[in-house]
Amino acid sequence: MIGMERLIVDHPLAAARLTTMRDETTDNAGFRAALSDLTQMLVYEALAGAPKADVQIKTPLTPFTGSRLAKPPLLVPVLRAGLGMVEQAHAMVPEAQVGFVGIARDERTAQPVPYLESLPDDLSGHPVFVLDPMLATGGSMLHTMELLVARNATDITAVCVVAAPQGVEALERSGHPCRLVVAAIDEGLDEANYIVPGLGDAGDRQFGPRWTSAAD
Numbered sequence: 001m002i003g004m005e006r007l008i009v010d011h012p013l014a015a016a017r018l019t020t021m022r023d024e025t026t027d028n029a030g031f032r033a034a035l036s037d038l039t040q041m042l043v044y045e046a047l048a049g050a051p052k053a054d055v056q057i058k059t060p061l062t063p064f065t066g067s068r069l070a071k072p073p074l075l076v077p078v079l080r081a082g083l084g085m086v087e088q089a090h091a092m093v094p095e096a097q098v099g100f101v102g103i104a105r106d107e108r109t110a111q112p113v114p115y116l117e118s119l120p121d122d123l124s125g126h127p128v129f130v131l132d133p134m135l136a137t138g139g140s141m142l143h144t145m146e147l148l149v150a151r152n153a154t155d156i157t158a159v160c161v162v163a164a165p166q167g168v169e170a171l172e173r174s175g176h177p178c179r180l181v182v183a184a185i186d187e188g189l190d191e192a193n194y195i196v197p198g199l200g201d202a203g204d205r206q207f208g209p210r211w212t213s214a215a216d
Ligand SMILES: O=P(O)(O)OC[C@H]1O[C@H](OP(=O)(O)OP(=O)(O)O)[C@H](O)[C@@H]1O
Pocket: 078, 079, 080, 081, 082, 103, 104, 105, 106, 110, 112, 132, 133, 134, 135, 136, 137, 138, 139, 140, 141, 167, 193, 201, 202, 203, 204, 210
């Protein structure tokens, strides 16, 4: 098996924001701010080497051949936690379109329970950035990738903050056409399938508890 491409963004500024996110004394506002800053760094690194297209412009002095992204990625935040990444990612790639996937892990089984899907029908030829701070067992990311591959996506980047080795391996074994951009790969998972040392529940730490409808 050819290994999945993975990029660990190991920059002092990324490490400082991640430390803020890990710190249990960081409040929700501080957590969201650090996630936003870190997303900027992750997206910046994820797009290094992306193909460019020429753009003819004029500076105030002379004609000039500049450039733009040849293929802006579709941004796909995985609700809820990925919502904290999409505004900053979109600011970095303002021309990007945005799709949405909503998944909540079952707290007992850690299985992904999907509740929202809003994606283009055909993703042939379109790069996709999946935004989710946490890659734990990998179940939620794999479900998202299956939705994308079913729509002919062949170029998927998982943009995450913290990954567990189990989640990285699950992506690798899936054979999906993907790569991983992440700030850190942590030690593992605890008995409740939370990443250790991790940062806790990335959805709760941004937005508070997740409420379910009476029907659930
Ligand atoms: O790799 P996995 O084991 O699937 O775990 C990772 C998922 O868990 C978290 O979402 P969660 O289910 O807590 O939903 P939330 O974002 O609404 O809090 C996280 O944002 C991922 O989507």
